[in-house]
Amino acid sequence: xxxxxxxMGLRAQEEAENSLGLYLGVGKLKKQDLIxxxxxxxxxxxxxxxxxxxxxxxxxxxASFRYGHYSAYTGxxxxxAWDEITYxxxxxxxxxxxxxxxxxxxxxxxxxxxFILGGRFRNRFQISYYDYGPSAQFAYHMxxxxxxxxxxxxxxxxxxxxxxNLMLPLFSYVARSPYLGQDDAYLERIxxxxxxxxxFQHLGSGELQSWGSxxxxxxxxxxxxxxxxxxxxxxxxxxxxxxHASPLDFKSYESLFLIGSTFKF
Numbered sequence: 001x002x003x004x005x006x007x008m009g010l011r012a013q014e015e016a017e018n019s020l021g022l023y024l025g026v027g028k029l030k031k032q033d034l035i036x037x038x039x040x041x042x043x044x045x046x047x048x049x050x051x052x053x054x055x056x057x058x059x060x061x062x063a064s065f066r067y068g069h070y071s072a073y074t075g076x077x078x079x080x081a082w083d084e085i086t087y088x089x090x091x092x093x094x095x096x097x098x099x100x101x102x103x104x105x106x107x108x109x110x111x112x113x114x115f116i117l118g119g120r121f122r123n124r125f126q127i128s129y130y131d132y133g134p135s136a137q138f139a140y141h142m143x144x145x146x147x148x149x150x151x152x153x154x155x156x157x158x159x160x161x162x163x164x165n166l167m168l169p170l171f172s173y174v175a176r177s178p179y180l181g182q183d184d185a186y187l188e189r190i191x192x193x194x195x196x197x198x199x200f201q202h203l204g205s206g207e208l209q210s211w212g213s214x215x216x217x218x219x220x221x222x223x224x225x226x227x228x229x230x231x232x233x234x235x236x237x238x239x240x241x242x243x244h245a246s247p248l249d250f251k252s253y254e255s256l257f258l259i260g261s262t263f264k265f
Contacts, residue, residue, distance in 0.1 A: 018054065018056075020054075021051070021262035022260050023049070023258040024260060026048065028042070028255045029043055029254045033139060034248035036139055047068060049066065050066045050236075060103070060106065066098040069093070078133070098124050100120055102121075113152075114151075114152075116149070119170075120146070122169075124144065127139070139177045140177055141177070145169055146171060150165070151164070151165050160223070160225060161223070162221075163222040163223075169214065171210055174206050175203050209246075217241040234261065240255075
């Protein structure tokens with residue numbers, strides 16, 4: 001939030017373009033976490049929201065928030081008895097939250113093309129809940145780090161605009177559920193009581209990871225059509241890969257298909 005406020009304050013120092021975009025869409029998640037299950041869980045979900053802020057001047061500033069939620073299960077849902085009460089097994093649930101800030105420099109720019117090279121401060125929170133019927137387990141995977149950012153813009157004129165972004169990790173601070181989902185350190189962390197306190201306890205259990213053990217790739221394509229000087233309609237496709245090897249393999253592949261609008265101010 002502090003970085004966003006600073007970037008908005010740059011309006012007083014340079015002539016720049018600012019915009020705010022809201023996108024909604026459908027996502028496909030395919031995920032396997034061997035700590036909790038050998039199965040590959042996958043689901044389509046219409047619950048995906050992306051909010052973008054852009055400040056384009058001498059430097060390119062971008063901030064984004066994304067929320068997505070998926071449900072998945074293998075086999076058939078079933079009923080089970082517990083204390084003489086019948087319950088129905090719930091689906092596994094997966095929540096994806098991204099809060100990112102990007103800063104870039106325009107290497108070259110003309111009437112149609114522009115190329116930006118920069119970095120992204122990535123905050124990714126992947127929260128899972130595995131329901132096994134009579135028992136359930138909470139899981140977390142939080143790779144926070146710095147990425148290299150490559151951006152290409154193409155403006156053919158006649159109100160059309162195309163854009164592509166590629167993000168590759170330089171390093172990550174990864175907090176992940178321990179082997180078998182719980183250990184002594186995990187039980188000690190959740191003894192503090194209070195969801196927010198427990199969240200920061202889990203976050204503090206992470207360690208720095210390089211490309212060899214934490215591999216992340218984000219790629220997106222976007223199209224915008226200008227309705228007026230202020231408003232644009234847009235569509236975007238995003239593809240994300242998240243792989244992690246310790247203490248057991250974690251694999252996540254996600255595709256997003258988004259539509260929305262952008263307001264310039």
